[in-house]
Amino acid sequence: MKVRVSLYGTLGRDFPGYRHTMGLDVDIADGSTVGDLLRHLKIVPFRGAAVSVNGRILDTDAKITDGSHAKIFQTVHGG
Amino acid sequence: MKFIRVNMSNKTITVEDVPQAYMGLGGRGLTSIMINAEVPPKCDPLGPDNKLIFAPGLLSGTPLINTSRLSVGAKSPLTGTIKESNAGGTAAADLGHLGITAIIIEGTAVDGDLSFLKIDAEGNASLLPAEAYKGKRTYELVSALLEEHGKKNSVLCIGPAGEYRMAVASIQTTDVDGRPCRAAGRGGLGAVMGSKGLKALIIDQGGKSPDPIADPESFKEANKTLVKAVKADVMAGQVMPALGTAGLVAPVNAMGAFPSYNARKGVMEGWEKISGEAMAQMIQERGGNTTHMGCAQCIVHCSNEFVDKDGKYVTSSLEYETIWAAGGMTGIDDLDTIARLDYLCDDIGVDTMSTGVGIAVAMDSGYKPFGDRQAAIEMLEEIARGSEFGKILGNGPAAVGKHFNNDRVPVVKGQSIAAYDPRAMKGNGVTFATSPMGADHTAGNVVGEYLGKKLDPLGVEGQIEASRNLQIAMASVDCTGLCFMVAVTLENPEAGEAFLKAINAKFGTHLGPDDIPALGIRVLKAEKEFNRKAGFTNKDDRLPRFFYEEPLPPHNAVFDISDEALDSTFDF
Numbered sequence: 001m002k003v004r005v006s007l008y009g010t011l012g013r014d015f016p017g018y019r020h021t022m023g024l025d026v027d028i029a030d031g032s033t034v035g036d037l038l039r040h041l042k043i044v045p046f047r048g049a050a051v052s053v054n055g056r057i058l059d060t061d062a063k064i065t066d067g068s069h070a071k072i073f074q075t076v077h078g079g
Numbered sequence: 080m081k082f083i084r085v086n087m088s089n090k091t092i093t094v095e096d097v098p099q100a101y102m103g104l105g106g107r108g109l110t111s112i113m114i115n116a117e118v119p120p121k122c123d124p125l126g127p128d129n130k131l132i133f134a135p136g137l138l139s140g141t142p143l144i145n146t147s148r149l150s151v152g153a154k155s156p157l158t159g160t161i162k163e164s165n166a167g168g169t170a171a172a173d174l175g176h177l178g179i180t181a182i183i184i185e186g187t188a189v190d191g192d193l194s195f196l197k198i199d200a201e202g203n204a205s206l207l208p209a210e211a212y213k214g215k216r217t218y219e220l221v222s223a224l225l226e227e228h229g230k231k232n233s234v235l236c237i238g239p240a241g242e243y244r245m246a247v248a249s250i251q252t253t254d255v256d257g258r259p260c261r262a263a264g265r266g267g268l269g270a271v272m273g274s275k276g277l278k279a280l281i282i283d284q285g286g287k288s289p290d291p292i293a294d295p296e297s298f299k300e301a302n303k304t305l306v307k308a309v310k311a312d313v314m315a316g317q318v319m320p321a322l323g324t325a326g327l328v329a330p331v332n333a334m335g336a337f338p339s340y341n342a343r344k345g346v347m348e349g350w351e352k353i354s355g356e357a358m359a360q361m362i363q364e365r366g367g368n369t370t371h372m373g374c375a376q377c378i379v380h381c382s383n384e385f386v387d388k389d390g391k392y393v394t395s396s397l398e399y400e401t402i403w404a405a406g407g408m409t410g411i412d413d414l415d416t417i418a419r420l421d422y423l424c425d426d427i428g429v430d431t432m433s434t435g436v437g438i439a440v441a442m443d444s445g446y447k448p449f450g451d452r453q454a455a456i457e458m459l460e461e462i463a464r465g466s467e468f469g470k471i472l473g474n475g476p477a478a479v480g481k482h483f484n485n486d487r488v489p490v491v492k493g494q495s496i497a498a499y500d501p502r503a504m505k506g507n508g509v510t511f512a513t514s515p516m517g518a519d520h521t522a523g524n525v526v527g528e529y530l531g532k533k534l535d536p537l538g539v540e541g542q543i544e545a546s547r548n549l550q551i552a553m554a555s556v557d558c559t560g561l562c563f564m565v566a567v568t569l570e571n572p573e574a575g576e577a578f579l580k581a582i583n584a585k586f587g588t589h590l591g592p593d594d595i596p597a598l599g600i601r602v603l604k605a606e607k608e609f610n611r612k613a614g615f616t617n618k619d620d621r622l623p624r625f626f627y628e629e630p631l632p633p634h635n636a637v638f639d640i641s642d643e644a645l646d647s648t649f650d651f
Contacts, residue, residue: 075314
């Protein structure tokens with residue numbers, strides 16, 4: 001299935017040529033979870049990643065559906 | 080360890096050893112416990128009985144990283160409650176280097192008198208005439224003062240808004256580059272300073288008489304551990320240096336909790352244009368600095384220098400809460416306008432948050448359309464002019480709402496909420512409702528719990544406990560002078576242990592892990608007690624009605640934490 005990914009914080013810097021306006025189009029196996037997506041992108045847990053789809057932060061075992069737009073952030077505790 | 084008490088009614092200065100009752104206190108702990116003990120709770124905040132207290136944190140002026148936070152305390156003219164407003168910059172470290180535990184400004188100005196208070200390199204205090212600087216904006220004032228007294232001075236000052244005694248007036252303080260771009264913004268303490276006739280506090284940076292460190296070796300080791308922990312931390316070591324606090328624009332919009340158009344929506348149209356990522360790219364392309372050291376002894380460098388299209392300095396540092404208040408709330412999706420508004424707030428001397436929200440309330444009332452960039456700038460300029468509308472806006476969002484007969488005013492106890500809508504981040508709503516400071520995100524910000532997936536932002540479960548624990552933690556941290564960016568790393572057990580070790584090494588104490596929250600609880604209790612004596616009850620610990628009744632898109636949630644639950648927040 002196809003998932004559109006937008007990367008925030010410093011995460012985009014690990015993907016040469018990443019343009020924020022374009023995002024990434026990712027092909028992953030049907031039934032993949034948030035954790036699978038992070039592993040696929042090689043975003044390791046210590047980067048403090050939080051994944052949001054449709055305005056909700058998802059657990060790593062939550063399933064992603066075809067055509068989703070996943071936004072990946074890094075945890076910030078305040079401003 | 081000394082207090083400098085300055086009475087502005089008779090222009091006397093008294094230096095005293097720190098009395099026993101205040102020993103072991105610093106920062107917010109000292110300002111709040113002293114106000115509760117010495118300021119009549121029902122007094123006029125702008126009258127002679129109120130006291131304006133400047134207190135560096137317990138560790139300010141030591142070599143420990145990121146400890147240059149200054150607490151400024153008084154009874155607030157905006158909220159009528161006790162107030163601690165916390166600022167970065169260099170002043171706290173300078174006071175620490177001079178062994179000054181607090182400067183207490185008492186009395187009131189006589190016949191419109193205006194003065195500077197100068198603290199020299201030996202820690203001697205003197206009052207100097209400031210009449211020639213009446214009405215001066217802060218950038219011009221600081222530039223003149225550093226010219227006259229030397230670049231190696233820190234300045235805390237007020238602009239025209241403080242002199243007008245407006246309820247959103249800030250106290251601006253200089254950063255490491257000598258610009259008045261850091262602020263004790265909240266609660267209108269600039270108006271209290273104006274009522275005392277104090278235009279500026281000038282502190283020599285060359286002090287060499289800090290209080291001793293009991294165990295310097297142990298202190299050094301603790302510092303090393305903390306440095307390592309900060310560098311390894313995602314927020315403090317990666318996101319903050321790259322984007323600063325503006326890195327929050329994206330996740331909070333993505334979670335539908337970015338109060339926009341005077342809190343009518345939880346996602347701002349076009350927020351990508353004002354995100355931290357967009358800001359960093361813009362600053363980089365124009366040759367400004369996305370990473371900048373704003374405060375003494377900082378290793379995080381969350382500050383930035385925003386420049387215009389020609390690469391010319393506009394403001395420092397453009398922060399999340401300001402981008403929200405001047406952008407999200409007003410519907411202005413243009414970073415150049417937001418940066419200009421930030422600069423003007425610093426220069427005129429007003430809180431960016433309450434002022435941005437006041438402009439949004441005026442727009443929501445139909446005074447000007449949302450998104451009108453020029454109108455926002457002109458409204459702000461009216462504060463500097465002291466016009467009729469300027470006085471209304473300068474007295475805060477509630478005054479604006481009253482003027483336009485609009486009850487959609489997002490304030491608690493008169494102070495605006497911050498950039499987290501209570502309907503979509505309910506723990507932040509608990510903090511806004513119950514903090515003794517009025518709505519204040521720095522009192523206990525729950526956003527990290529949501530991003531860290533520890534708590535569902537839309538659920539009811541766990542919000543009271545999260546807010547309570549964070550309010551206790553922040554009341555403790557605010558005693559020490561430690562900056563929030565480093566405080567978040569204390570969750571790492573090694574860092575937490577090192578911080579406790581640093582405190583014990585400094586004072587020769589044997590405090591355990593439970594003693595730190597105990598200090599926070601003591602401070603919160605003193606603050607609550609003052610408010611109770613001033614006439615506040617649990618009925619004041621509520622959000623404005625529209626948060627309970629008006630669903631916030633896109634989640635269409637309302638604030639549904641019960642009054643009984645809110646009243647249990649301070650059950651300790």
